Amino acid sequence: MFGSPGKKSGLILRIGQCFFAAGSIVVMASASGFSTTTAFCYLIASMGLEVLWSFGLACLDIHALMYNKDLHNHIIVSLFVVGDWVTATLSLAAASSSAGVIVLYTRDSRICKDEIKLSCDMLQISIAFAFISWFLLAISSYVMFWLVASI
Amino acid sequence: MFGSPGKKSGLILRIGQCFFAAGSIVVMASASGFSTTTAFCYLIASMGLEVLWSFGLACLDIHALMYNKDLHNHIIVSLFVVGDWVTATLSLAAASSSAGVIVLYTRDSRICKDEIKLSCDMLQISIAFAFISWFLLAISSYVMFWLVASI
Numbered sequence: 001m002f003g004s005p006g007k008k009s010g011l012i013l014r015i016g017q018c019f020f021a022a023g024s025i026v027v028m029a030s031a032s033g034f035s036t037t038t039a040f041c042y043l044i045a046s047m048g049l050e051v052l053w054s055f056g057l058a059c060l061d062i063h064a065l066m067y068n069k070d071l072h073n074h075i076i077v078s079l080f081v082v083g084d085w086v087t088a089t090l091s092l093a094a095a096s097s098s099a100g101v102i103v104l105y106t107r108d109s110r111i112c113k114d115e116i117k118l119s120c121d122m123l124q125i126s127i128a129f130a131f132i133s134w135f136l137l138a139i140s141s142y143v144m145f146w147l148v149a150s151i
Numbered sequence: 152m153f154g155s156p157g158k159k160s161g162l163i164l165r166i167g168q169c170f171f172a173a174g175s176i177v178v179m180a181s182a183s184g185f186s187t188t189t190a191f192c193y194l195i196a197s198m199g200l201e202v203l204w205s206f207g208l209a210c211l212d213i214h215a216l217m218y219n220k221d222l223h224n225h226i227i228v229s230l231f232v233v234g235d236w237v238t239a240t241l242s243l244a245a246a247s248s249s250a251g252v253i254v255l256y257t258r259d260s261r262i263c264k265d266e267i268k269l270s271c272d273m274l275q276i277s278i279a280f281a282f283i284s285w286f287l288l289a290i291s292s293y294v295m296f297w298l299v300a301s302i
Contacts, residue, residue, distance in 0.1 A: 037259050039251035089243070096244040097251025100190035104252055108188050149300030 003143040006064035006071040014058035020133035021050040024126045031122035039097040046094035084141040095130035154294040157215035157222040165209035171284035172201040175277045182273035190248040197245035204238045235292040246281040
């Protein structure tokens with residue numbers, strides 16, 4: 001099945017999640033003035049969790065691919081499902097809360113135009129990366145849940 | 152199974168979703184100064200969608216309970232799953248984006264203390280209702296997805 005653990009498609013999804021989550025952290029951390037807003041700090045924390053989780057599972061996928069191991073065990077996949085869903089929910093919440101704040105900064109008020117110290121473009125790129133990363137994680141989560149229900 | 156369509160537990164979940172989503176809209180709409188922030192308007196729209204969706208499914212549950220009909224049909228449950236997941240994702244995004252803005256208003260800045268026109272307590276209650284409503288919808292979504300995978 002596409003995206004299941006121990007498959008190349010699953011590994012590509014995990015690497016994509018890792019890449020975009022790490023990109024989101026790097027861009028956010030290099031944007032000036034992000035630390036004064038709780039939502040942006042929470043985004044970094046949540047993306048950090050996603051990097052750790054996806055990197056761990058990517059390593060497991062590589063191990064399974066190299067030694068031709070089968071990861072379709074009910075207990076292993078159940079653990080993956082819980083971790084995937086918790087991480088995906090936290091990522092979506094973090095990306096959305098940051099998006100709410102950036103819309104407030106750019107559209108509802110003149111904060112982005114008036115405060116030159118705040119790099120709004122960087123913040124927007126970081127949030128876009130977070131959403132892409134969440135979307136890839138959501139695909140993995142659905143596949144995992146489907147596997148658990150059908151094993 | 153707990154919370155599946157055409158069962159009393161499923162009906163209670165749907166009524167709970169409807170109640171808290173409607174409560175969130177009423178409290179938000181009666182809070183002064185909400186309309187200047189896009190995130191709060193999006194919360195109302197998203198909760199409106201959830202009220203419509205959950206009310207429709209509650210009516211279907213009542214119909215199934217009254218005439219003792221079986222709703223465990225693959226096509227019907229698949230439609231419910233897609234609707235449930237789209238609504239749940241939009242609700243979580245709306246609740247989180249509003250939460251991001253309210254944290255900015257209360258903790259990161261002095262907007263809530265300085266602007267008397269903005270009723271921050273009401274906004275917080277509305278967001279809390281939205282999160283409860285999302286949580287109930289998430290339970291329904293998982294049950295539906297489990298049903299689709301196991302039918």
